[in-house]
Amino acid sequence: MTILYDEGQQAIATESRRVLEARISKDSLLPLLESVGGYHRPFWDTAKEQGWTALALPEAHDGLGLGLVELGLIAHQAGRSLSGAPFLTTNFGAAKAIELYGNAEQQARWLPGLASGDTIGAVAIASGPSALPTQPTVTVTNYSIDGSKKGVVGALFADVAIVLANGPGMLALELVELRDVARVAVNSFDNSRCYADLDFSAAPSETLVVGAAAREAALHILALQAVVTAHEQTGGAEVLMEIARDYALTRRAFGQPIGAFQSVKHRIAELYGLVELARANCIHAASREGAADFITAAAAARLSATEAYDTAARDCVQIHGGIGVTWDLGLHLHMRRARSLAIEQGSSLFWEDVLVDRLTGEAA
Amino acid sequence: MSDLEAYRAKAATWLESMAPTYGREARKGLAEADDLALGRRYQKAKFDAGFAGINWPTEYGGQGLGHLEKVTFDAEEMKHGFPNFYFGISLGMPVPVLMQFGSDRDFVKERVLKALQGEEIWCQLFSEPSGGSDLAGLRTKAEPDGNGWKINGQKVWTSWAHYSDYGVIVVRTDPTVPKHKGLTYFWVDMKAPGVTVRPIKLAGGDSHVNEVFFDDVKISDDHRMSPVGGGFAVAITTLMIERYVATDSAGFGPHLDLFVDLAKDTLLNGKPAIEDGRIRQQIARNYAMRSGLDSINVRARLMMQAGMIPGAEGSLNKLVAVRSRQKLSELAIDLQGSGGFAFDEHASQKEDWASSWINAPTGRIAGGSDETLLNTIAEKVLGLPQDYRPDKGIPFNQIPA
Numbered sequence A: 001m002t003i004l005y006d007e008g009q010q011a012i013a014t015e016s017r018r019v020l021e022a023r024i025s026k027d028s029l030l031p032l033l034e035s036v037g038g039y040h041r042p043f044w045d046t047a048k049e050q051g052w053t054a055l056a057l058p059e060a061h062d063g064l065g066l067g068l069v070e071l072g073l074i075a076h077q078a079g080r081s082l083s084g085a086p087f088l089t090t091n092f093g094a095a096k097a098i099e100l101y102g103n104a105e106q107q108a109r110w111l112p113g114l115a116s117g118d119t120i121g122a123v124a125i126a127s128g129p130s131a132l133p134t135q136p137t138v139t140v141t142n143y144s145i146d147g148s149k150k151g152v153v154g155a156l157f158a159d160v161a162i163v164l165a166n167g168p169g170m171l172a173l174e175l176v177e178l179r180d181v182a183r184v185a186v187n188s189f190d191n192s193r194c195y196a197d198l199d200f201s202a203a204p205s206e207t208l209v210v211g212a213a214a215r216e217a218a219l220h221i222l223a224l225q226a227v228v229t230a231h232e233q234t235g236g237a238e239v240l241m242e243i244a245r246d247y248a249l250t251r252r253a254f255g256q257p258i259g260a261f262q263s264v265k266h267r268i269a270e271l272y273g274l275v276e277l278a279r280a281n282c283i284h285a286a287s288r289e290g291a292a293d294f295i296t297a298a299a300a301a302r303l304s305a306t307e308a309y310d311t312a313a314r315d316c317v318q319i320h321g322g323i324g325v326t327w328d329l330g331l332h333l334h335m336r337r338a339r340s341l342a343i344e345q346g347s348s349l350f351w352e353d354v355l356v357d358r359l360t361g362e363a364a
Numbered sequence B: 001m002s003d004l005e006a007y008r009a010k011a012a013t014w015l016e017s018m019a020p021t022y023g024r025e026a027r028k029g030l031a032e033a034d035d036l037a038l039g040r041r042y043q044k045a046k047f048d049a050g051f052a053g054i055n056w057p058t059e060y061g062g063q064g065l066g067h068l069e070k071v072t073f074d075a076e077e078m079k080h081g082f083p084n085f086y087f088g089i090s091l092g093m094p095v096p097v098l099m100q101f102g103s104d105r106d107f108v109k110e111r112v113l114k115a116l117q118g119e120e121i122w123c124q125l126f127s128e129p130s131g132g133s134d135l136a137g138l139r140t141k142a143e144p145d146g147n148g149w150k151i152n153g154q155k156v157w158t159s160w161a162h163y164s165d166y167g168v169i170v171v172r173t174d175p176t177v178p179k180h181k182g183l184t185y186f187w188v189d190m191k192a193p194g195v196t197v198r199p200i201k202l203a204g205g206d207s208h209v210n211e212v213f214f215d216d217v218k219i220s221d222d223h224r225m226s227p228v229g230g231g232f233a234v235a236i237t238t239l240m241i242e243r244y245v246a247t248d249s250a251g252f253g254p255h256l257d258l259f260v261d262l263a264k265d266t267l268l269n270g271k272p273a274i275e276d277g278r279i280r281q282q283i284a285r286n287y288a289m290r291s292g293l294d295s296i297n298v299r300a301r302l303m304m305q306a307g308m309i310p311g312a313e314g315s316l317n318k319l320v321a322v323r324s325r326q327k328l329s330e331l332a333i334d335l336q337g338s339g340g341f342a343f344d345e346h347a348s349q350k351e352d353w354a355s356s357w358i359n360a361p362t363g364r365i366a367g368g369s370d371e372t373l374l375n376t377i378a379e380k381v382l383g384l385p386q387d388y389r390p391d392k393g394i395p396f397n398q399i400p401a
Helices: A007-023 A026-033 A041-051 A068-081 A086-103 A104-116 A213-252 A262-287 A294-325 A331-343 A346-359 B002-023 B032-049 B066-082 B083-090 B096-099 B105-116 B231-241 B256-265 B278-305 B312-340 B353-365 B370-381
Strands: A121-126 A138-140 A144-152 A160-166 A173-178 A182-185 A198-211 B121-123 B139-146 B148-159 B166-172 B183-189 B193-201 B210-219
Touching: A007 A041, A007 A068, A026 A086, A026 A331, A041 A086, A068 A086, A068 A213, A068 A262, A086 A104, A086 A121, A086 A173, A104 B002, A121 A138, A121 A213, A121 B139, A121 B210, A138 A198, A138 B083, A144 A160, A160 A198, A160 A213, A198 A213, A198 B002, A213 A262, A213 A294, A213 A331, A262 A294, A262 B312, A262 B370, A294 A331, A294 A346, A294 B278, A331 B166, A346 B278, B002 B032, B032 B083, B032 B139, B066 B278, B066 B353, B083 B096, B083 B105, B083 B121, B096 B105, B096 B121, B096 B166, B096 B183, B121 B148, B148 B166, B148 B183, B148 B193, B166 B231, B183 B210, B183 B231, B256 B278, B256 B312, B278 B312, B312 B353
Parallel strands: A121 A160, A138 A160, B121 B166
Antiparallel strands: A138 A144, A144 A198, A160 A173, A173 A198, A182 A198, B139 B148, B148 B210, B166 B183, B193 B210
């Protein structure tokens, strides 16, 4: 697939940006930080209404049959506007797992709802510090799952979860309906992500893949989600660079705009470099879905996007000085989001190892 | 296969056939004079095979093809370590400018053909002791002298001046107007009386740059390639000629694979270095950075193929790649410990970590320093204000020294 966006793809970017900028403002996002158990409903309603939830899912199951490139474009705009809920990524991950590893019955049961957005999916692969654990903290025996997964993104409202578990002597990737599963909301620094601890107690569980293939499948799902998240991070970094630039043009000190000082203008120029490297890696990774080097490309996108968003959050606040750390200005929304996205789907520490394993030929 | 891919394949085949005679291995151990002689023969072979002046007009000995073919050929050529750098500046900037602005067309044609065949080399006389980044602050002057001009002053960092037959030069012809407005662009004969070339030995031990002194060097007015006072615009044209050249995400240092191989072969505190988190992090970070640059370059090429103008992100390569190469080279030397002291000043910067390290600062300064590039991005791309410039709008001869 080419890495030049065609007209249709450019229209997706333009239209999603227009809609999101009209419907999301920091004033609706700030209160969400101070309560647990809420997300920005207008954002999710917009995603459903615009068909973004269906975008990258197969047409046979009510999807639109597009792919990572198009979903990435939406995620980029969502990153710019600060998405008010995590479900675009979590639904995509859960749906891809069911599409790729589920049977026809599971696909028919779950995919149409995930495509419409009426069903919410979650992906619970990590166990604490391990993004892709060899010994998960949950165990499945005889179609029944026990144990807990901490801080699962979106899990507070999820109807179904993809869970990496210990199976009989080997890893297993499981499909678990969450209706009767106990969940405890996490009071986090970014509450609209709807993090929850899932406590499984003899919950019915269906096996998708076992053994080494389960690990490979889990990594593939993580990589697919990571590419979406990387686009979102790049969008966040891009808008912070623009905010910093605009402020440096208007704020004056010592008789000139602060953007005339090299310590400030070079900082913003460096952000431009980080954003463009992340964007280039994102476009490349999205175009490599299904190719042999997809994991490598996803890791590179993830690493550069995390660096771009974290650095942009740090530097944009610094350039603003005192006003930058106020609650009302809301730059901390991006600071928080940069960190929450940096951890979801595995931190840089995880992806660095994945990447080097691939480069040295040591990957399983 | 697209036309461009067919062209790439044709170029690759020819280049491979040339590698045993002119490539990296053939050059090992050659003294510079012999290497230059080999380079001239290689340039002639390129000309004869139809790979010289790829995107130049056919009437000047070029091939009349596009920029894409040129970049495609250059990317393939880079793989073999041919002795082509003696002609890089010459054919990259001064000769194209001569083609565009030279007034005596017969003279121009003769020079271009000789340069394309490696017989003559041109240099570019821009930087001076008093200013590199501040090009318009130059002090070398040309005064009217009979029907022509008389040049006095000094240039510096002039690549390959010691081998050059001709040069293009920017000089001050009017010190009473603001600095950008008093400059004029000429060509000069580097063998003319009064031109003295003195090589500068650089930190890494080699001497490809020079000081060039002009003492009452007389030239006729047909050497002039810009209106009097209009030299700065031509100088900027020179610098903008090839915005999208074949780039190297390794920053013209070693490929990342060489670092991975080193880490695999090295024991660090009794354990393989490739298992060390600090080493792994640097490999991963450098890979992500380089793959981003590669993707930017591929996208730029596709855009040009589609008739679009690539974005400004192409300007990031030199800034990002060279300083990363500098740090990675330090780490590679760290990895070798006391085995890393060995130094061969003739080793290739693309294969040897010590050579890459000691020559990296040159890459961060020459052709636009990191700081200049950051200013360009900030001002031209992001629209941030210019720096405070106390010399702005003031006649050159009234600027406080």
